[in-house]
Amino acid sequence: MAEAGCGMTGAISDIEAFRRLVLERSGLSLGADKDYLLQSRLTPLMREEGLATLEALFARLRLDPRGRLAQRAIDAMATHESYFFRDATPFDQLRDTLLPALVARRTGARRLRIWSAACSSGQEPYSLAMLLLEERRLMPDWTVEILATDMSQPILDRARRGVYSDFEASRGLSEARRSRWLRREGGDWSIAPEVRALVEFRPHNLMDGTAGMGRFDLIFCRNVLIYFEQLQKRWALARLSEALEPDGALVLGSAETVVGLDSAFEPMPGLRGAFQPHDRSERLRA
Ligand SMILES: C[S@@+](CC[C@H](N)C(=O)[O-])C[C@H]1O[C@@H](n2cnc3c(N)ncnc32)[C@H](O)[C@@H]1O
Structure with a gap:
């Protein structure tokens, strides 16, 4: 399995396309200030899939934007924090x-x-x-x-x-x-x-x-x-x-x-x- 890259290697247009995909499919807004989240949240998925860079991941998503990998990438951008009787x-x-x-x-x-x-x-x-x-x-x-x-x-x-x-x-x-x-x-x-x-x-x-x-x-x-x-x-x-x-x-x-x-x-x-x-x-x- 290839080692996942740590640098933000995806081209700007790829990142914009991913932001749009996430927005259209989930409503979640990934402003430019959230770029650091792309890196940290997508790295585990890239590792699992043997993809070395964000660019490689985005290329796969472009081929199949409604597929299983796209859904997992969208899920990875969501915050799942929860607890019992939250806020009372x-x-x-x-x-x-x-x-x-x-x-x-x-x-x-x-x-x-x-x-x-x-x-x-x-x-x-x-x-x-x-x-x-x-x-x-x-x-x-x-x-x-x-x-x-x-x-x-x-x-x-x-x-x-x-x-x-x-x-x-x-x-x-x-x-x-x-x-x-x-x-x-x-x-x-x-x-x-x-x-x-x-x-x-x-x-x-x-x-x-x-x-x-x-x-x-x-x-x-x-x-x-x-x-x-x-x-x-x-x-x-x-x-x-x-x-x-x-x-x-x-x-x-x-x-x-x-x-x-x-x-x-x-x-x-x-x-x-x-x-x-x-x-x-x-x-x-x-
Ligand atoms: C922060 S948790 C909130 C959990 C719980 N409602 C609470 O307040 O503790 C947000 C959840 O929203 C889900 N989510 C995000 N976008 C969604 C969408 N478009 N449709 C359904 N669930 C979505 C995420 O998967 C995540 O589990």
Whole structure:
């Protein structure tokens, strides 16, 4: 296997073509200030494929821009950082405000559907499942579904495995929660079966439509749109709005907002990082 080169050897036009490929296929914005990321994130892939330079990798991508290698290169440019009950506030708001309100409105259907869009290694959907199990008394015999999606197949495989290191299992989880919802497995921690049972993992790209996915009462789409270009952000928000029930809520990451994006959403009064469709009050009156 050839040694991977460390210098930025790809010609500018190649790098621009790669930026465009990543943007079109994932929405992720790789500004020129991110060139250092190209090098560090693509080097492991180049090594695996026996490619000595970025130029060689880009040449392969040009031949097959929709192939497996291109998808792996795009995945490599994404940030997969995640942890349990990330930022705490969205989960506290869900428990204290959003969930009781939704449950009150769904007593007829006795069904809740939640989408964790861009779920990475699974901590977000599993946190949602833990919280819903903790609040189960509100909806004792309801059908509760959590769909967890990501564009990256390897990260979805990890999420589905549901096995976390000591460090990962202590990030965001109190000891009480960890011993209740995770099991010791060798030196690691494994998600308990009742938590897993609520979550279905599936590949999905936020640049694609949501046909066939049905409507959700809640969508968590956190810490991903922050990496998108404006146009792609608007596009993804429009798709999310199509998949949200008219009285549902969209929850974004703490550094993300819909404000100034001319999207279908507006902030929910009194809540942080939670958004509702613009015409919610009219739709609820109808
Ligand atoms: C930083 S993680 C966020 C994980 C979790 N939502 C959280 O807040 O902890 C961002 C994830 O978004 C995924 N992603 C990036 N672009 C995407 C796209 N166009 N469609 C679906 N997932 C995408 C990445 O693969 C990555 O796993």
